[in-house]
Amino acid sequence: MAGITGKDAVLTEYARKLETLDAPKGRSLTQDAMRRLVRNKAALVSIFVVLFIVLFAFVGPYFLPWTYDKIDWSGIRKPPNFEAGHFAGTDQNGRDMLARIMQGTQMSLIVAGVATLVSVFIGVCYGAIAGYFGGKVDAVMMRFVDIMYALPYILFVIILVVIFGRNPVLLFVGIGCLEWLTMARIVRGQTLSIKEREFVEAAKAGGAKPWTIIFRHIVPNLTGPVVIYATLTIPEIILTESFLSYLGLGVQEPQTSLGTLISFGSPVAETLPWMLIGPAVVLVSLLLCLTYIGDGLRDALDPKDR
Amino acid sequence: MDQTPINLLEIKDLKKTFSLTGGLFSRRLTLTALENINFNIRQGETLGIVGESGCGKSTLGRCILQLLAPDEGQVLWLGQDLTRLPAEEMRQRRADLQIIFQDPLASLNPRMTVGEIIADPLRTLRPELNKDERRARVLKTMEAVGLLPEMINRYPHEFSGGQAQRIGIARALITEPKLIVCDEPVSALDVSIQAQILNLLAELKDEFGLTLIFISHNLSVVRHVSDRILVLYLGRIVELATGDEIYEQPRHPYTRALLTAVPIPDPKLARQRNIDALKGEIPSPINPPSGCTFRTRCRFAKPFCAETRPPLETIEDGRLVACHRWREIEVPEEAVLGE
Amino acid sequence: MKEVLKVEDMSVTFELHQSEVHAVRDMNFSLAEGETLAVVGESGSGKSQAFLAIMGLLAKNGRAGGRAMMGDINLIGMPAGQLDKHRGKDIAMIFQDPMTSLNPTLKVRTQLAEVLVKHRDFDKQKATAAAIEMLERVGIPEPVKRANAYPHELSGGMRQRVMIAMALLCQPKILIADEPTTALDVTVQAQMLDLFKTLTEDFGTSLVLITHDLGVVAGVADRMMVMYGGRAVEKGTVDDLFYDPRHPYTLGLLHSTPHIAHRAARLDPIQGLPPSLEHLPKGCSFNPRCAFAFDRCLVERPPLTETGNGREKACFYEGPMAYGKVA
Incomplete structure (x- = not known):
């Protein structure tokens, strides 16, 4: 057969020559989606706010005179006081609120990130495998998911707390596992439809x-919903x-998290409002922005709008 | 081609059913997609497979390629039964048997560049090639199908249907196959592009010595590209003959009806001819008519057609026809299409 | 013959993010009573958009200009409320996929009767009876049984018949069929084309057949209009255009269509790809793909001009067009 066969050396040379010709890069679907996301004002602002919160939580503590667990005996339950360096006041134990908010945000972000990564990893693998192989494999795997759904979540969490009680990150690896x-259900559904597509x-x-097929052809096409x-x-x-x-099962003192801070702040909201307002503002803006980003991504990744 | 062309592929008693689960308490339904399929494909020929929707033509293509496992029967590739081949050997064999799909865009992974898509079969079937060699072959194949080298890093959504189909053809060609199953390769394309792709397939066939199975619902297109034509109705072969024989002397009433229903781009002929319009529509393959499955729409049906299924008979020169009455039904004086 | 629709200087524009796309430009044609006009073109030629505009069915970002006169009423730019009085009654449209225009949750009978109740003030019983009669006239066997079915219980051909029955209920003067047989099998397509022929004869309906398939056109249409890049490039009777095409694009289309009767070794396709409407070439839109283009075609756009015998074409080339092997 003439044509493609043989003369690979000559062809390799040809390919090299073309390499210098520099074929233009196409726009991938991800780049397309990014462009659309950036056009969405609400999502763009939200991305900046989230980035700011991340910086605030991780870099902020280095610029504060107080650490989150240091007690200022001269300032207990004090409102914001710039001279003493308590920019957001202090709590009942005389610890600096701003430092605590930063540490709490850090903790919340880490646990959320870790748990989400773990859940995405397991969910995508599990769902794609169940969906691709289908039939009995799918039936058994999805029944297992149904059973897990039926078991009380909080029971597992309490068991996890018993196991990992002292280590919040490990605890949330565990939560990610739940x-x-x-x-997995979302990914399985998508896989079922993708595997019928002709490119598979x-x-x-x-x-x-x-x-x-699963990891080269199906999983990359799950990016949107995932x-x-x-x-x-x-x-x-x-x-x-x-x-x-709030139930006392989460992060242990003196470490804290946004939830813990709010749970301590809320009973004293009338007398020591700064203890609630600070963490509440961070939590609410974080949640709001993430929702906006999620919405923006959904619009950007939805091919129908093209 | 030699004087006695070798049979590249022999299909023997192929049967494929699909079971439709009718829910927990209802009866399980079986859909017979293909039954009693027997034919050969000669090296270097183009075999057209025509039929209306639901006749099993795409299923047949996929059974030949083992993308669907047939229930019964054999698919002999140069004498070797593909249905019994262990998975790993079949995978290696896939370099010889490739496929081109109907919807060109759906058949390309939207997350991969053109170069990656075309090179994909090489990664598994020719692992010994390094990156440069792969790229060289990709570029060579792109040239063969009329794609510009600078398109290599683009993504499928940046292409029109015709160009996307060229990418699909390049992917099928890259493993240097002997046989390509073309499953409705042009029906999603515009008329002018359709003709370009048909010509391209004909050129590639000559250049690379390919054997083609050309599946389509469009009899004009099939007639244009094929040496022999296989007509399917409800999962069974009703007729197999050369293009000229089918066209000049259709033996089966269904083939005749199909021929007269094909729209011809010639106003005078189109106005003159009598359309032997079939009554009704294709029966459900879940519950096909007894005996000859075509009898419900056949002008020539007699009561006995409902009793036994007509066997697939070999008549002159390897023509196959499945009709109880083919001998009695005479081909009308004036040819079916007027002139 | 009486003219039922006259379209003058019609244009359709779509607004995109930062740009405008002209899907249809400078469209002029008229439709006589009982006549079948085929509108032929490939995807992106604007053939469907032109008629969606006449029906007032353009997408939200679309705008139509010019006039489409039905008698002395202009359908373009008519407010939706007023248009509703004519749509279905005087002018009706059917589409390639009947499922998109039938409500899957209502019985065929109910959907058909609704049209008559709305436009003709029939009472329910009378409307249902008329609906069943119409189903029978479009060749549906066991019309009473089918009338009580839901759309998804019918086959593709049957659904298309239901759509035609629905379109014909009020005996419109004009029926626009957008690729009505593309999704159907050949044998069913032959039945449908046959039905179209009888309909124009029996009802005196004028039919506009939008299609890309020249085979379909040849058997059914009286006149045809070939569109390319949003403009009509050639108009005339079917026989004139098939046997003596004057525009290179019409000729190219004919050579691209495989003919079951003569088998050529190779087709003679038009080279290149259809243009995107956003970036139409300068001069004649067809010039990059045209075998006969000369310098004038690159700079100036040929207007649609009469060439005698009621024919029109938009092309500067006047020489013979012996094209490739097949002639």
Whole structure:
């Protein structure tokens, strides 16, 4: 056969020459989506606000005179006092509120990030495998998910607290291991429809193995729903964490989190309002912005609008 | 081609059913998509497969490629039964058998660049090639199908249907296959592009010595590209003959009806001809008519057509026809299409 | 013959993010009573948008200009409320996919009767009876049974018949069919084309057949209009355009269509790709793909001009067009 066969050396040379010709880069779907996201004002502002909150939480503490666990015996339950360096006041134990908010935000972001990553990882793998293989594999895997759904969530959390009680990050790895159920269902549904698309069949005809098809052809096409659902999972986990902290199951003193701060602030909201307002503002703006980003991503990734 | 062309592929007694689960308490339904399929494909020919929707033509293409596992029967590739081949061997064999799809955009992974898409079969089927060699082959193939080298880093959504179909053809060609199944490769394209792709396929066939299976619902297109034509109705072969024989002397009443229903781009002929319009529509394949499945729409049906299924008979020169009455039904004096 | 629709200087524009796209420009044609006009073109030629504009069915970002006179009423720019009185009654449209225009939750009978109740003030019973009669006239077997079915219980051909029945209920003067047989099997397509022929004869309806398939056109239409890049490039009777095409694009289309009767070794397709409406070439839109283009075509746009015998074409080239092998 003439044509493609043989003379690979000559062809390689040809390819090299073309390499210098520099073929223009196409616009990938992700770049397209990014462009649309940036056009969305609300989402763009939200991204900046979230970035600011992240900086505030992780870099902010280095610029403060007080650390989150240091007690200022001269300033207990004091409103904001710029001379003493308590820019957001102090709590009942004389600890600087701003430092505590920063540390709390840090903690909330870390646990939310960790739990979301874990849940995305497990959910995507589990859902894609169940959806792709289908049939009995799918039936067994999804029944397991149904059973997990039916078991009381809080029971698992309490068991996790017993196991990981002293380590909030590990605790939220555990919570991530529980949060993946919905993600798995979403991914499975998407996989079921993607695997019927012709490009998957084309990959099969090209000799690709099932794992190659799942991770090279199906998973990248799940980006849209996964990213959207993940941005909605982050606030959900922040709220879960707040709820657990409120119950006293979350982060341990002197470390704190946004939920813990709010739970301490709310009973004294009338007398020491700064203890509630600070963490509440951060939490609300964080949740609001994440929701806006999620919405923006959904619009940007939805191919129908093109 | 040699004087006695070798049979590249022999299909024997192929059967494929799909089971439709009717819910927990209702009866399980079985849809027979293909039954009693027997034919050969000769090296270097183009075999057209025509039929209306639901006749099983795409299923047949996929059964040949083992993208769907047939229930019964054999698919002999140069004498080797593909249905019994272990998965790993079949995977290697896929370099020889490729496919082109109907919807050109849907058949390209939207997250991959053109270069990655075309090179994809090489990654699994020719792992010994390095990156440069792969790229060289991709560029060579792109040239062969009429794509510009600078398109290599673009994404499928930046292309029109015709160009996307060229990418699909390049992907099918890159493993240097012997046989390509073209599943409605032009029906999603505009008329002017359709003709370009048909010509391209004909050129590539000559250049690379390909054997083509050309599946389409459009009899004009099939007639244009094919050496022999296989007509399917409700999952069964009703006729197999060369394009000229089918066109000049259709033996099966269904083939005749199909021929007269094909719109011809010639106003005078179109006005003159009598359309042998079929009554009604295709029966459901879940519950096909007894005996000859075509009898419900056939002008020539007799009561006995409902009793036994007509066997697929070999008549002159390897023509196949499945009709109880093919001998009695005479081909009308004036050819079916007027002139 | 009496003229039922006269379209003058019609244009359709779509507003995109930062730009405007002209989907249809300078459209002029008239439709006589009982006549079948085929509008032929490839995707993006503006053939569907032109008629959606006449029906007032453009997408939100679309704008139509010019006039489409039905008698002495102009359909373009008519407020929706007023348009509703004519749509379905005087002018009706059917689409490629009947499922999109049928309500899946209502029985066929109810949907058909609704049209008559609305436009003709029929009472329900009378409307249902008329609906069933119409189903029978468009060739639906067992019309009573089908009338009680839901759209999804019918086959594709049957649904298209229901759509036609619905469109014909009020005996409109004009029926616009947008690729009505593209989704159907050949044998069913032949039945439908047959039905169209009888309809124009029996009801005196004028039919506009929008299609890309020249085979469909040849058997059914009286006159045809070929569109390219949003403009009509050639108009005339079907016989004139098929046997003596004067525009290179019409010729190219004919050579691209495989003909079952003569099998050529190769088709003679038009080279290149259809233009995007956003970036139409300068001069004649067809010039990059045209085998006969000369310098004038690159700078000046040929206007649609009469060439005698009621024919019109938009092309500067006057020489012979022996094209490739097939002639």
